Amino acid sequence: MVTPHWQLDDSAVERRGVLRGLPGVTRPVLRLVRDAAPGPALVVAVLQVLSGLAAAFGLFATTGVLTDLLESGPTADRVVAALPELLLVGAAFGLRGALDVGVSLAHARITPAVRRLAEEQLYRASLDADLAAFDDASFHDRMHRARDRGLFYLERAADNLVELIGALIGLAAAVGSLAALHPLLVPVLLLAVVPDGWAVHRSAQMAYASVGRTVALDRRVQLVSQLATEREPAAEIRAYQAEPFVLDEYRVAADPLRDEDVRLATAQARVRGVGRALAGVGLAVTYAVLGLLVGRGWVPLAVAGTAVIAVRVGTSALNRLVLAANQLVEQGMYVADYREFLDAATGSRRTGADVAVDPSRVALDRVTFRYPGSDRAAVRDVSLGIAPGETIALVGENGSGKTTLAKLVAGLYAPTSGQVRWSGRDIAGVDRARVADRVMMVLQDPVRWPHTAHVNVRVGRHDRPDPDGRGVRGAAAQSGADEVVARLPQRWRTLLSKQFRGGVELSGGQWQRLAVARGLYRDAPLLIWDEPTAPLDAKAEFAVYESLRALAADRTVVLITHRLASVRHADRILLLHEGELVEQGTHAELLALGGRYADLYALQSRMHADA
Ligand SMILES: Nc1ncnc2c1ncn2[C@@H]1O[C@H](COP(=O)(O)OP(=O)(O)OP(=O)(O)O)[C@@H](O)[C@H]1O
Numbered sequence: 107m108v109t110p111h112w113q114l115d116d117s118a119v120e121r122r123g124v125l126r127g128l129p130g131v132t133r134p135v136l137r138l139v140r141d142a143a144p145g146p147a148l149v150v151a152v153l154q155v156l157s158g159l160a161a162a163f164g165l166f167a168t169t170g171v172l173t174d175l176l177e178s179g180p181t182a183d184r185v186v187a188a189l190p191e192l193l194l195v196g197a198a199f200g201l202r203g204a205l206d207v208g209v210s211l212a213h214a215r216i217t218p219a220v221r222r223l224a225e226e227q228l229y230r231a232s233l234d235a236d237l238a239a240f241d242d243a244s245f246h247d248r249m250h251r252a253r254d255r256g257l258f259y260l261e262r263a264a265d266n267l268v269e270l271i272g273a274l275i276g277l278a279a280a281v282g283s284l285a286a287l288h289p290l291l292v293p294v295l296l297l298a299v300v301p302d303g304w305a306v307h308r309s310a311q312m313a314y315a316s317v318g319r320t321v322a323l324d325r326r327v328q329l330v331s332q333l334a335t336e337r338e339p340a341a342e343i344r345a346y347q348a349e350p351f352v353l354d355e356y357r358v359a360a361d362p363l364r365d366e367d368v369r370l371a372t373a374q375a376r377v378r379g380v381g382r383a384l385a386g387v388g389l390a391v392t393y394a395v396l397g398l399l400v401g402r403g404w405v406p407l408a409v410a411g412t413a414v415i416a417v418r419v420g421t422s423a424l425n426r427l428v429l430a431a432n433q434l435v436e437q438g439m440y441v442a443d444y445r446e447f448l449d450a451a452t453g454s455r456r457t458g459a460d461v462a463v464d465p466s467r468v469a470l471d472r473v474t475f476r477y478p479g480s481d482r483a484a485v486r487d488v489s490l491g492i493a494p495g496e497t498i499a500l501v502g503e504n505g506s507g508k509t510t511l512a513k514l515v516a517g518l519y520a521p522t523s524g525q526v527r528w529s530g531r532d533i534a535g536v537d538r539a540r541v542a543d544r545v546m547m548v549l550q551d552p553v554r555w556p557h558t559a560h561v562n563v564r565v566g567r568h569d570r571p572d573p574d575g576r577g578v579r580g581a582a583a584q585s586g587a588d589e590v591v592a593r594l595p596q597r598w599r600t601l602l603s604k605q606f607r608g609g610v611e612l613s614g615g616q617w618q619r620l621a622v623a624r625g626l627y628r629d630a631p632l633l634i635w636d637e638p639t640a641p642l643d644a645k646a647e648f649a650v651y652e653s654l655r656a657l658a659a660d661r662t663v664v665l666i667t668h669r670l671a672s673v674r675h676a677d678r679i680l681l682l683h684e685g686e687l688v689e690q691g692t693h694a695e696l697l698a699l700g701g702r703y704a705d706l707y708a709l710q711s712r713m714h715a716d717a
Pocket of ligand 1: 502506507508509511
């Protein structure tokens with residue numbers, strides 16, 4: 107059996123065989139922490155340094171305590187002699203505890219702020235991305251990794267960074283004290299922790315490799331999960347008795363995912379076991395060396411006593427450090443995914459001149475467009491001109507390229523080759539927002555904004571001042587949306603989403619009327635009209651076409667429809683076939699030509715006559 111393309115995917119692993127170094131990981135996280143919560147970040151840094159100093163001081167004071175206790179003489183005298191140093195040790199560690207509480211308090215403000223900033227950056231990048239990027243599977247993969255894992259691990263990475271710095275400072279305190287007591291004690295400390303550190307590092311590597319292999323499967327499971335749990339597909343799944351099919355789809359993706367998880371957990375447990383065993387041996391060697399130093403008389407017993415404590419403090423700090431560093435490296439790979447997505451999204455954005463453009467005269471010059479990853483052109487070598495105020499109609503079979511061509515005219519896609527010019531200017535070189543500002547677009551499958559009826563219309567141009575609501579009401583009257591709203595329980599303030607309490611659902615045609623109102627409310631000189639009347643009843647369709655005719659009076663209009671009766675009044679009809687412009691002219695000219703249009707028209711007329 108051939109493995110479907112969305113199953114185990116090794117390309118992602120190859121791409122990242124080599125782990126990025128810690129500095130490469132910490133830099134972006136550090137930058138994010140600094141930008142998200144500069145004050146708390148500074149407080150954490152200062153308190154951590156003070157806490158490290160208190161720990162070092164406490165260790166030094168411990169040597170004094172042990173020296174006094176190990177002196178010869180009556181026990182009571184020795185304890186009394188050690189009291190001042192004992193108080194100092196208590197004060198140092200008490201202070202350290204208080205400082206650590208301060209670190210925790212400041213730290214608590216960092217993580218939510220990092221999440222908040224990272225989310226906004228992600229959504230902004232996604233909204234900024236070029237439309238064509240959404241037709242690209244690798245863009246989706248990146249988006250999925252960045253949104254579902256990148257954000258989560260970014261938060262964890264920020265936590266680990268704080269932990270890492272704390273552990274580093276704790277370690278510096280222990281190493282500093284050990285070096286001051288005897289330089290040989292420092293390398294001995296490493297023996298105890300390096301094997302465990304290797305194990306954690308190796309298992310992080312394995313985890314990431316596994317995620318790289320299964321990301322596409324994971325996405326598949328999520329898609330199936332939507333099918334099984336969301337409201338939209340629920341009716342059709344039941345009507346088609348597709349429940350077992352959906353479950354099978356789930357199993358096909360979920361079984362290999364489960365097997366991969368088991369394999370990973372087993373391999374990780376094995377590596378960690380080896381690491382633990384070696385770490386035990388390392389600790390035994392550490393204490394043996396310490397015993398040797400005391401036995402040879404190179405180190406006094408009191409110093410050795412402090413060294414034991416310092417080794418314990420140092421080992422624990424080093425363990426925390428290795429763990430935090432390794433988690434950070436692992437999380438850093440997801441952070442890199444997040445950054446990569448941000449870069450890809452930003453990179454996909456077409457930047458151009460920030461100048462006003464005028465779409466009254468549109469010219470296409472040998473325009474070809476291929477969707478990302480597709481080797482067939484959806485629009486091929488199309489040249490045409492649209493005169494100011496002209497209404498052109500695009501007709502043709504399903505998939506002939508009408509919608510794609512309309513989006514090229516509107517500047518939503520940039521041609522793969524050729525040029526789209528507005529009043530002589532190639533719009534590929536113009537800022538996207540400037541182009542979009544001049545277009546009103548009503549599409550086949552409009553967004554159902556989970557908001558009030560009013561917002562559903564106003565979002566057509568959300569920054570247009572409409573204090574008394576006249577603009578919204580006018581657009582609604584033209585599209586027939588006013589009748590829909592009149593029947594809603596709270597009129598314009600009714601929430602149009604069943605997913606929220608008190609929300610209501612509309613029929614397809616009712617949604618479409620609101621979408622048409624939204625397009626009309628936008629009010630721009632170039633109108634793209636992509637079959638928006640298909641779900642409307644005859645009365646609403648008639649009303650909408652009447653308002654379209656009124657709108658067309660002072661606008662350039664690109665009209666897409668399969669109802670040839672509706673295109674008879676267009677100034678020119680263009681027939682597309684497999685992406686190519688094969689016929690154009692007025693209704694009468696095309697009928698006289700006796701080509702594809704004439705055949706289609708005859709067919710539709712017969713169907714209507716039969717009906
Ligand atoms: N997002 C996409 N990614 C890849 N290919 C696409 C995408 N959208 C459309 N296509 C392909 O491009 C071709 C043209 O599609 P387009 O939607 O422009 O046709 P259309 O004439 O508007 O069709 P319809 O009458 O069904 O609305 C089709 O072969 C389609 O499969």
